[in-house]
Amino acid sequence: MEPRQRRAGSDEGRLGSVAPHDGHAGDESLAGLLQRVARGDRAAFERVYEQVAGPVFGLVLRVLRDRAQSEEVAQEVLVDVWRSAARYQSSRGTAMGWVMTIAHRRAVDRVRSAQAAVDREDRLARLEVHRPFDEVAESVETRLERERIRRCLDRLTELQRESVTSAYYDGYSYREVAELLQVPLATVKSRMRDGLIRMRDCLGVET
Amino acid sequence: MSTVSDPEPHTLAGVYALDALDDDLERRRFEDHLSRCADCAEEVRGLTETAARLGRAATVSPPPGLRDRVMAEIGQVRQSPPGVAPDRAARAAGRSRWWPRLATGFAAVGVAAALAMGALTLRAQERVAEIETVNREIAAVLAAPDARTVTGTAEQGVSGTVVVSRAQRRMVFASSGLAALPPERTYQLWQIRPGRIRSAGLVRPDDRGQVPPVVVGMVGGGQVGVTVEPAGGSEQPTTEPLLLLKLPGAS
Incomplete structure (x- = not known):
């Protein structure tokens, strides 16, 4: 594995050494639970639900900004986790990363569907959503993670941060982001990559 | 392309x-x-x-009914065998499967009717929660490390202030000196960028012409304007802005 990914011994720039990934609630990892889910184990799925439902719903809500639609999409995502559990391969990333990728793609699919895109412009301007950063009931782990993300985001340049967050949290395509920020397409491409690389190193994400 | x-x-x-x-x-x-x-x-x-x-x-607590609906649905879903393509097929399938949700929707209507009696008190509670949320959001923008303030005055003593946090993609708007409007008219706030004008919501001044701070979403720069529009607001501005403020640009 290349050193640039491993970052062995180079802790400079990392915030906090705790990197919660699969959140071992109880004694079994999310990855282990997914293996059982793949064999049709409903009890294991309930435990998966406990770990991922909040992150899935929160992310979908963040992108869609509409509770009713977000409930629908979150339900699709969670059912998809049940359906496709056998396709998760631990060699290709963490279980939580896999689940969140499914959630994000579904949310983005929904937000980009024709009507939703029109509505979203409005929703962005309205305030029917409780911003994730303001949610009251949050676990200590969630709060720490949020704090870590925020501090790492603060280390990006403004253009990197806006490129990354407009795409990820608002579901804009990179062409739309280029238009919104009024910068060339090539700039957005590289800011997204550079921004994520900086985030990866700051968070100490290992692959 | x-x-x-x-x-x-x-x-x-x-x-x-x-x-x-x-x-x-x-x-x-x-x-x-x-x-x-x-x-x-x-x-x-x-x-x-x-x-x-x-x-x-972005984690938040999932809605209370979600677990039951998911557990009920997985009882009817066939699991996929291991394969290379992750969720693609399922997504394609998911798009056309809107009808079971319709059924859920009808069930929800029944529940809503049953709950209607309790709805009033619930609404009051929601209103309080909403106000608290908005106050928190205003405070978050004002306290943002990248918060920048723009103030401007226009004719007839109209003035406005915008505090922008680009990191939070939000701005807080407040204004004073706006005249009272007849009920069939409203003030509307806009974010104006080249080739793209987006409504940022309706604003209503109090008796003294003050618009208390409101927080609205924004992406990118441009200007913020206030126009008079028919009650309910317009898709795009139909009158000249009474007030225009230039948003700080991206650095």
Whole structure:
């Protein structure tokens, strides 16, 4: 594995050494639970639900900004986790990363569907959503993670941060982001990559 | 489309990890590139994992009924065998499966009717919660490290102030000196960028012409304007702005 990914011994720039990934609630990892889910184990799925439902719903809500639609999409995502559990391969990333990728793609699919895109412009301007950063009931782990993300985001340049967050949290395509920020397409491409690389190193994400 | 002969396809790694490619074709083309570039695939793995961490930071408590609906639905869903294509097929299937949700919707209507009696008190509670949320949001923008303030005055003693946090993609707007309007008219707030004007909501001054601070979403720069519109607001401005404030630009 290349050193640039491993970052062995180079802790400079990392915030906090705790990197919660699969959140071992109880004694079994999310990855282990997914293996059982793949064999049709409903009890294991309930435990998966406990770990991922909040992150899935929160992310979908963040992108869609509409509770009713977000409930629908979150339900699709969670059912998809049940359906496709056998396709998760631990060699290709963490279980939580896999689940969140499914959630994000579904949310983005929904937000980009024709009507939703029109509505979203409005929703962005309205305030029917409780911003994730303001949610009251949050676990200590969630709060720490949020704090870590925020501090790492603060280390990006403004253009990197806006490129990354407009795409990820608002579901804009990179062409739309280029238009919104009024910068060339090539700039957005590289800011997204550079921004994520900086985030990866700051968070100490290992692959 | 500029990607057909992109000289450096790997520069799309970040775009791909953020699901920000424009369409499935572009996505497939990049995935094809990944299958031939081990380094790129490795980088994409790390960036996708990083994006997922951003996702986790958005965690909120799931709605109470979700668990039961999910558990009920999985009882009727056949699980996929292991395979290479992750969720693609399921997504395609999911799009056409709107009818079971319709049934759920009808059930929900029944529940709503049953709950109607308790709804009034519930609404009052929600209103209080909403106000608290808005206050928190205003405070968050004002306290943001990147908060920048713009103030401007216009004719007839109208003035406005905007505090912008680009990091939070929000702004707080407040104004004074706005005349009272007849009921069939309203003030409307706009974010105006070249070629793109977006409503930022309706604002209503109190008896003294003051608009208490409101917080609205914003993306990018441009200007903020206030116009008079028919009650209920317009899709696009129909009158000249009474007030225009230039938003601080991206650095």
